[in-house]
Amino acid sequence: MTSPNAFSTSNPKIVLAGATGFIGRALQKRYAEKGYDLRMISRRTGDISWNDHAEMTNALNGAALLVNLAGRSVNCRYNEHNKREIMNSRTETTHALGEAVMSCYNPPELWINSGTATIYRDARDRPMTEEDGELGSGFSVEVAKAWEEAFFSSSTPATRKAVLRISIVLGRGGGVMTPYINLVRFGLGGHQGPGDQRFSWVHLEDLCRMIEFLEERKDLSGIFNASAPEQVTNAEQMKIMREAYGRRLGLPAPAWMLEVGAVAIRTETELILKSRWVAPERMLREGFQFRYPTLREAMAEIAR
Template sequence: MEFETGRPDKKRKIVLAGATGFIGGALQERYARKGYDVKMISRRPEHIAWNDFAKIAEALNGADLLVNLAGRSVNCRYNERNRREIMESRTETTRILGEAAAALPHPPALWINSGTATIYRDARDRPMTEESGEIGSGFSVDVAKAWEEAFFSADTPRTRKAVLRIAIVLGKGGGVMTPYVNLVRFGLGGHQGPGDQRFSWIHLEDLCRMVEFLEERQDLSGVFNASAPEQVTNAEQMRIMREAYGRRFGLPAPAWMLEMGAVAIRTETELILKSRWVAPERMLRAGFEFRYPTLREAMAEIAR
């Protein structure tokens, strides 16, 4: 395949891969407003297909930014088939992007790959930072490690690369807020399980701003925790969410009840019961300022 030796055009270009969900939709809208040429790679028929290597390479050539969010939802039962799809949907798409970028005369200037804060161990004693956090064990951690390994092993020396280990993303109109709001409104917004597990989160607006921050700061690369600086317990989380929606009381859900419910709705209790205590040390040190640093501020905006 032949490409132009110069930049294809002067308009800034972003490629969003697998970005058809809650986060991807926000980034697509945001960068379209900024005047970027937005290219989409996904399994949707109107987007560039994952098996169309030529089109992927054409989109990546001369791109200012590539953001890869591809990955099957983990909101399911971890049977053998789902485990395989969860793993391959992350590692294979990352491999495809790496191979395409490696062959280009003008590879993306910056490649941001999604990761997950679940990579850290169940933490109840101290927050996990990028430099001192301890990697956990289990299927979800294996997926997180394989995902990052596929990303960093891609032979793209001319592309600056960063991984965002994303915590639970909160925002209006989607993501995890829909089930949380339903729990609160129907009087089930009490603590879940023991209630002492940490809830690390980030507002959707701040996550998008982190992407912009990394694009501007050409001195930054590597692993970054995408989490708000305040990490509350599950009991505190649910109390703040109830207050935001004017509910004084919420029935708690013990672990055994969550296990039964998870089977019924075909998901895993790990999504609720694992203690994620993640601190954005590198972002704070680089000077990133959160618009929503506390859960109370975030929930005030979401519930408004």
């Protein structure tokens, strides 16, 4: 157990775990500008190692907020090796954080763990909410379930806990925007597959604001869908993206072509063809106001 005098700072402390990607970089910049004492846990040289339980505990002691984004990218082929890495990179890191939090003399006030909106079934009839959303099946769903189980199974009664089931994150300079933008620019920005699959998304700015919202609202915990209130079809999505970049036409890509292309670039078509229809019911009910509630507004900001 770490001594209560193991740290001394007048600024609130945030611990970001596995936050080296698109979302993590945005959070680092945001909280540094707010004057937080920032601590990083990752596999990156110079950060606190996942294998250093004592250092993790020391970093977490007295933290106002812990945000865990750790997890290997799912943008790959789902062979046995990659599936094992995808699963372990989420569950093992979450268990390690739980053990470190339980070792704290003064544990974090709030722990927000990343989750995924792909936990819900392929929905084309109605949006999936936190209260009545039906969970799906298959490898991606099993990963999502195991990830949340690892999070909620740790006994951390002094720490408020929340999961963000994150939809596809849109923003400048990263995330999934680059391949979509390239398709649009080269005239291939038509619908993919049938085009009726739903595209649930959230702007990076609103995702960061959701984390700040949960930090401020000390009465909130549990599961939250991190998705914009507007969920468009894939055909509508691509039309809006074409408009944002001044492209009138875009050739569609049938499912068989996507399957061939996915093998060539070593990814899975599920990332495009699964219908994700996710509604942020709890966020809206609790009064969260989206800065980018529609895809047209989001794309206008990104393309600017």
